[in-house]
Amino acid sequence: MADMRAYVKKVLADVVKKDPDQKEFHNTAKEVLTSIIPVLEAHPEYKDEKLLERFVEPERIVIFRVPWVDDKGELQVNRGFRVQMSSAIGPYKGGLRFHPSVNLSILKFLALEQVLKNSLSGLPIGGGKGGSDFDPKGKSDNEVMRFCQSFMTELYRHIGADVDVPAGDIGVGGREVGYLYGQYKRITRLYEGVLTGKGLTFGGSLARTEATGYGLLYFTQNILNDAGIDIKDKIVAVSGAGNVATYAIEKAQQLGAKVVTCSDSNGFIYDKDGIDLDLVKDIKEVRRARIKEYVKKRKSAEYHEGCTGVWNVKCDIALPCATQNELTLDSAKELVKNGVKVVCEGANMPSTLDAIEYFQKNKVYFGPAKASNAGGVSVSALEMSQNSERLSWTFEEVDNYLKRIMDDIYKKVTSACEEYGAKGNLLAGANMAGFTKVANAMHCQGWV
Ligand code: NDP
Numbered sequence: 001m002a003d004m005r006a007y008v009k010k011v012l013a014d015v016v017k018k019d020p021d022q023k024e025f026h027n028t029a030k031e032v033l034t035s036i037i038p039v040l041e042a043h044p045e046y047k048d049e050k051l052l053e054r055f056v057e058p059e060r061i062v063i064f065r066v067p068w069v070d071d072k073g074e075l076q077v078n079r080g081f082r083v084q085m086s087s088a089i090g091p092y093k094g095g096l097r098f099h100p101s102v103n104l105s106i107l108k109f110l111a112l113e114q115v116l117k118n119s120l121s122g123l124p125i126g127g128g129k130g131g132s133d134f135d136p137k138g139k140s141d142n143e144v145m146r147f148c149q150s151f152m153t154e155l156y157r158h159i160g161a162d163v164d165v166p167a168g169d170i171g172v173g174g175r176e177v178g179y180l181y182g183q184y185k186r187i188t189r190l191y192e193g194v195l196t197g198k199g200l201t202f203g204g205s206l207a208r209t210e211a212t213g214y215g216l217l218y219f220t221q222n223i224l225n226d227a228g229i230d231i232k233d234k235i236v237a238v239s240g241a242g243n244v245a246t247y248a249i250e251k252a253q254q255l256g257a258k259v260v261t262c263s264d265s266n267g268f269i270y271d272k273d274g275i276d277l278d279l280v281k282d283i284k285e286v287r288r289a290r291i292k293e294y295v296k297k298r299k300s301a302e303y304h305e306g307c308t309g310v311w312n313v314k315c316d317i318a319l320p321c322a323t324q325n326e327l328t329l330d331s332a333k334e335l336v337k338n339g340v341k342v343v344c345e346g347a348n349m350p351s352t353l354d355a356i357e358y359f360q361k362n363k364v365y366f367g368p369a370k371a372s373n374a375g376g377v378s379v380s381a382l383e384m385s386q387n388s389e390r391l392s393w394t395f396e397e398v399d400n401y402l403k404r405i406m407d408d409i410y411k412k413v414t415s416a417c418e419e420y421g422a423k424g425n426l427l428a429g430a431n432m433a434g435f436t437k438v439a440n441a442m443h444c445q446g447w448v
Helices: 003-017 023-035 037-042 051-055 104-120 142-160 172-189 208-227 241-252 277-286 290-297 309-311 329-337 352-362 375-387 395-419 426-444
Strands: 060-069 075-086 092-098 127-132 164-167 235-239 261-263 268-270 301-305 315-321 342-344 365-367
Touching: 003 023, 003 037, 023 352, 023 426, 037 268, 037 426, 051 164, 051 426, 060 142, 060 268, 075 092, 075 104, 075 164, 075 395, 092 104, 092 375, 104 127, 104 375, 104 426, 127 142, 127 164, 127 235, 142 172, 142 352, 142 375, 208 241, 208 315, 208 365, 208 375, 208 395, 235 241, 235 277, 235 309, 241 261, 241 290, 268 290, 268 309, 268 375, 277 290, 290 301, 329 352, 352 365, 352 395, 365 426, 375 395, 395 426
Parallel strands: 092 127, 092 164, 235 261, 235 315, 315 342, 342 365
Antiparallel strands: 060 075, 075 127, 261 268, 268 301
């Protein structure tokens, strides 16, 4: 054991030494590598093959200039990225994020998480992530289109249906995927499944829009079943009001829970009568407005500035669905004080490491993002299958498949917990189960 601990310590020290500013990536690498020590113990050959050193080093990173012209005729310049982390078990797959905070550290952390998540999905997809520091907020449709066309004018060289298949993430929804796809097709003349999350008239899959949020609830239900808790009438706090949050709220409501919050990056809504989801969709999806508008139409609701207050609301189940590091130790203490029983992550790495430790110490059931939000990428892989066979499956077919995948991920994670003596620690289970498949593929493919 000491030997493998020392090995992990050395690899982590090298990660920090190579890129001292990449804090988000350091955190993820630490979280993942320290929890897979039991797998390394069972496979001492991985150390000799420098498998961990290769696992934390992206296969390829592309960084490029994205010049575009705004509505005033002024030239703007953004930076574009694609991190191709691992193709051990399939073509690179992972979303594109357009947000001013985007940098290499964030994309590398997301890409590493994606490798494990895609492995857990059981589907043949490797891991990647990309995006730009471009902010679509406040831009006209034409500006967003020009940006997407310029972005794809470089990205197209590095992707392909059997090479790398990007999708949406924060700031990249159906509109952006449509513009990106149009430009890819125009340049390459290929009508292929190179992006997922496409519109339904040009190769998109039914239930892809709903997949991450619905999948989160299917995973949460597995936790609740094992804990003997019925979701009916439980109070649920959700953060965010984007794609993941919206469809998490929808499925939670369908299952009989009462969701009382949602938020955006300015503030949060508390609606004691339960969130009116049609109103949220109208504000965020149709009008692209701020969530603050909600209280103009609903007397039962309050709006509060700032996002962290969402975790001070009394609830049984908390579903962070906005962004990374949005749920800190202080928020975790508030949630525990107010009796939270289950925290299940919809966003990527929304809980800080000390918050997760606090939940575990206080016997709160915790569902880690790489397992609980894998529904989105899983249905993306199903979209790739439908594109390859040039068929469209029904909503029910895709939704049933999604549910099976989420149930299966839960089984894999809990089995790894049992096998390696980490019962109840689903984060460790997800890391060990996800890593096992990728490591085996890397081992079999030689020193590449
Ligand atoms: P969207 O852009 O649709 O929505 C993001 C939501 O989070 C918005 O309500 C946004 O508010 C809010 N938000 C963004 N930044 C912050 C911040 N710093 N503080 C508080 N709130 C913030 O993105 P998605 O719903 O697609 O993604 C949300 C999370 O889920 C991300 O972590 C993403 O990586 C993850 N994820 C997404 C998948 C998908 O299929 N879409 C799949 C798996 C994971 P505002 O409008 O003010 O920016």
